[in-house]
Amino acid sequence: MCGIVGYIGDKNASPILVEGLKKLEYRGYDSAGVAVYDDNKINIRKKKGRLAILDEEVQKNPVKGSMGIGHTRWATHGAPSDINSHPHCNGDCSIAIVHNGIIENYMELKEELIEKGYRFLSETDTEVIAHLIDYLYDTDILSAVQAAVKKLKGSFALGVMSTKDPGKIIAIRKDSPLVVGLGERENFIASDIPAILNHTRRVYLLDDNEIAILTQDNVTVLDKYGEEVGKQVFKVDWDAADAEKGGYDYFMHKEIHEQPKALRDTMTSRISRENDDIVLDQIKLGKEELEEINKVYIVACGTAYHAGLVGKFAIEKYARIPVETEIASEFRYRNPIIDEKTLLIVLSQSGETADTLAAMRQVKEHGGRVMAITNVIGSTISREADDVMYTWAGPEIAVASTKAYTTQLVCVYMIALHLGLLKETITKDYADKIREALLRAPEDIEYVLKQEEKIKEFAYKNFKVEDVFFLGRGLDNYVAMEGSLKMKEISYIHSEAYPAGELKHGTIALVVDGTIIIALCTQEELFEKMMSNIKEVKARGAYILAFAQEKNKAIEKEADEVFYIKDTEDDIASIATVVYLQILAYYLSVARGCDVDKPRNLAKSVTVE
Ligand code: M6R
Numbered sequence: 001m002c003g004i005v006g007y008i009g010d011k012n013a014s015p016i017l018v019e020g021l022k023k024l025e026y027r028g029y030d031s032a033g034v035a036v037y038d039d040n041k042i043n044i045r046k047k048k049g050r051l052a053i054l055d056e057e058v059q060k061n062p063v064k065g066s067m068g069i070g071h072t073r074w075a076t077h078g079a080p081s082d083i084n085s086h087p088h089c090n091g092d093c094s095i096a097i098v099h100n101g102i103i104e105n106y107m108e109l110k111e112e113l114i115e116k117g118y119r120f121l122s123e124t125d126t127e128v129i130a131h132l133i134d135y136l137y138d139t140d141i142l143s144a145v146q147a148a149v150k151k152l153k154g155s156f157a158l159g160v161m162s163t164k165d166p167g168k169i170i171a172i173r174k175d176s177p178l179v180v181g182l183g184e185r186e187n188f189i190a191s192d193i194p195a196i197l198n199h200t201r202r203v204y205l206l207d208d209n210e211i212a213i214l215t216q217d218n219v220t221v222l223d224k225y226g227e228e229v230g231k232q233v234f235k236v237d238w239d240a241a242d243a244e245k246g247g248y249d250y251f252m253h254k255e256i257h258e259q260p261k262a263l264r265d266t267m268t269s270r271i272s273r274e275n276d277d278i279v280l281d282q283i284k285l286g287k288e289e290l291e292e293i294n295k296v297y298i299v300a301c302g303t304a305y306h307a308g309l310v311g312k313f314a315i316e317k318y319a320r321i322p323v324e325t326e327i328a329s330e331f332r333y334r335n336p337i338i339d340e341k342t343l344l345i346v347l348s349q350s351g352e353t354a355d356t357l358a359a360m361r362q363v364k365e366h367g368g369r370v371m372a373i374t375n376v377i378g379s380t381i382s383r384e385a386d387d388v389m390y391t392w393a394g395p396e397i398a399v400a401s402t403k404a405y406t407t408q409l410v411c412v413y414m415i416a417l418h419l420g421l422l423k424e425t426i427t428k429d430y431a432d433k434i435r436e437a438l439l440r441a442p443e444d445i446e447y448v449l450k451q452e453e454k455i456k457e458f459a460y461k462n463f464k465v466e467d468v469f470f471l472g473r474g475l476d477n478y479v480a481m482e483g484s485l486k487m488k489e490i491s492y493i494h495s496e497a498y499p500a501g502e503l504k505h506g507t508i509a510l511v512v513d514g515t516i517i518i519a520l521c522t523q524e525e526l527f528e529k530m531m532s533n534i535k536e537v538k539a540r541g542a543y544i545l546a547f548a549q550e551k552n553k554a555i556e557k558e559a560d561e562v563f564y565i566k567d568t569e570d571d572i573a574s575i576a577t578v579v580y581l582q583i584l585a586y587y588l589s590v591a592r593g594c595d596v597d598k599p600r601n602l603a604k605s606v607t608v609e
Contacts, residue, residue, distance in 0.1 A: 009186025028074025078123030351379020
C-alpha cells in the first residue's frame with residue numbers, strides 16, 4: 001500500500017510526479033504530497049484527501065525544479081492528515097523522504113532520537129527514517145541511507161533526496177515493491193510500472209535490499225554489501241492505454257467487460273481444441289516430482305483466497321491429492337507442517353501481498369516447492385516462486401478484483417487438469433470435456449454481460465437494502481463468498497455468504513419479511529437440495545434472486561427473479577456466475593454514490609501485514 005514516485009531529469013518535476021501518483025492512487029488515497037528540489041531548497045506540498053486536492057494545491061502554489069519525490073498514502077501509523085502525509089523531512093528539511101511499508105521498531109528509534117534532541121511533527125513511522133538519516137549523515141546521502149536502513153526492522157520502499165548532496169535520488173526496497181525507470185537524460189522511481197509508462201518502457205525491477213542511486217544521466221544499483229549489481233533491463237510490452245479507463249466511468253466496469261478477452265489470453269497457448277496437451281509454460285513440475293509431493297497448500301488473501309478454494313476443489317477432484325486452502329495471514333503464524341514433499345500454490349494478482357509473500361518464503365525455507373499464479377510480471381512473488389503461471393489479465397486497477405479472479409479460476413482448472421493427467425487420475429476424455437467447457441467460458445461471460453441492464457435495474461430498485469445473504473452449495477458456496485465480498489467492499493452493504501445447508505444452524509434467525517437472498521443454484525447435482533433451502537427461507541418471507549443454468553428452469557417455481565448462465569459443466573459454472581455478482585455489486589455501488597474504484601479504507605495491493 002502507498003505509492004511512491006520520483007523524477008530526476010531536465011523537465012519540471014511536479015507535473016510528472018502528480019501524473020505518476022494518479023496512476024498509483026489505487027495503492028492508497030488518504031493523502032498525497034510531493035517534494036521538489038530547487039535552488040538548494042526542498043519545497044513540499046502535501047494534503048489530506050484524494051490526489052485531486054494535492055493537484056489543486058500544486059496548481060495554486062506551484063513548486064518548480066527538476067528533481068522530486070511524491071507519495072500517495074494508505075494510512076497505517078497516524079490518521080490521514082496534512083501533517084502525517086508524506087514526504088517527511090528532517091528538522092531543517094535538508095532531507096526529504098517518501099516511504100511505503102511499516103517500520104516495526106519505529107517507537108524505539110523515535111525515543112532514541114528524541115533523547116538526542118530530535119523533534120517530531122507527525123505520528124508516522126516514516127518521520128523516524130528522515131531524522132535517522134540526518135543523525136547518521138556524515139559525508140554523503142548514500143552512506144547515510146545505507147547506515148539508516150541497517151537499523152530499520154520491517155518493510156520499506158524509500159525514495160530519498162537531500163540538499164546536502166544534490167543531484168541524486170536514492171531508492172531502496174525491502175519487502176515493498178519498487179522499480180526504476182530508465183529514460184533519456186531522465187530517470188524515475190515508482191512503486192509500480194504504470195506510474196512511469198508514459199515516459200519509459202525500460203525498467204529495473206529492484207530486488208530486496210538493493211539500493212539505486214539515480215542521477216539525471218545514470219542509474220547505479222548496489223546490493224546490500226555495496227557491490228554494484230549488473231541489473232537486467234526489463235522491457236514493458238503492454239500499453240499505457242491498458243491502464244486507462246478507455247471510455248468507461250470506472251476501471252471496475254472496464255475490467256468486468258474485459259473478462260472474455262482476459263480469459264482468452266489466459267488460455268491461448270496453454271489449451272486449445274486442436275492440441276491435446278495442456279501446456280503450462282513456466283511450470284516445470286513433472287511426473288516424478290509430483291509423485292514425491294504428499295501435501296498441497298493453497299494460500300492467498302481476499303478474492304485470490306476464494307479462487308484458491310475453487311483450486312482445492314479442482315485439484316482434489318481431478319488429481320486426487322489432498323489440498324488445504326488457507327488465508328495467508330493465518331497460515332504463516334500457525335506453524336504448518338512443511339517439508340520437501342510440500343507443494344505450495346500461492347495466488348496473488350499483484351504478486352506483492354505481504355502475507356502471501358511471507359507464507360511463500362516460509363515454505364521455501366522449509367524446503368517446500370512454490371508455484372505462483374500471479375498477474376503482475378516481474379512482481380516479487382513471481383520472482384521468488386519455483387514455478388510461475390501468469391494470468392495474463394492485463395493491468396487491474398480497480399481495488400475490487402474482477403478479471404484477476406476469473407483468470408485465476410481458469411489457471412487453477414488448467415493446473416488441476418494437468419496434474420490429473422500426469423497422475424492418470426482422470427481420463428483424457430474427461431479432461432477434454434472440462435477443457436471444452438473452459439474454452440467456452442469467455443462466450444459464457446459474454447452472454448452474462450448481455451444481461452447487464454436487467455441486473456442494473458435490480459440494483460437501482462434495491463440499492464437501499466442494508467443486509468443481503470448469499471447462499472450456495474459446493475462450488476456455488478465459493479462463488480457466494482466472492483459475491484458477498486464484492487458487495488461489501490464497494491457498496492458497503494452488509495452481506496454474508498453461507499453454505500445453504502448450514503443456514504438453519506443459526507443464521508436463518510436473521511431472515512425476515514423482505515430479506516434479500518441471493519441463491520446460487522448452478523450445480524446440477526445439488527440443485528434439488530438448493531430448491532429445498534430456498535423454500536425454507538421463502539417460508540420466512542425472503543425475496544429470492546436466483547442464478548442457475550438455463551436447463552434448470554424449475555428454479556422459476558421458487559425464486560422471485562432468476563438470471564441464467566448458459567448450460568455448462570458444473571465445475572465451470574462459477575466463472576460466468578461470478579460475473580453477474582460483480583455487475584450487481586458494481587451497480588449497487590454506483591446507485592449508492594460510492595467511489596467504485598477506490599472504496600473507503602482500502603488499497604489495491606496490501607504490502608503490509
Ligand atoms: O494482489 P492479491 O491478489 O494478493 O490481493 C489479495 C487481496 O487483497 C485482494 O484480492 C482483495 O481481496 C480485493 N480487493 C478483493 O476485491
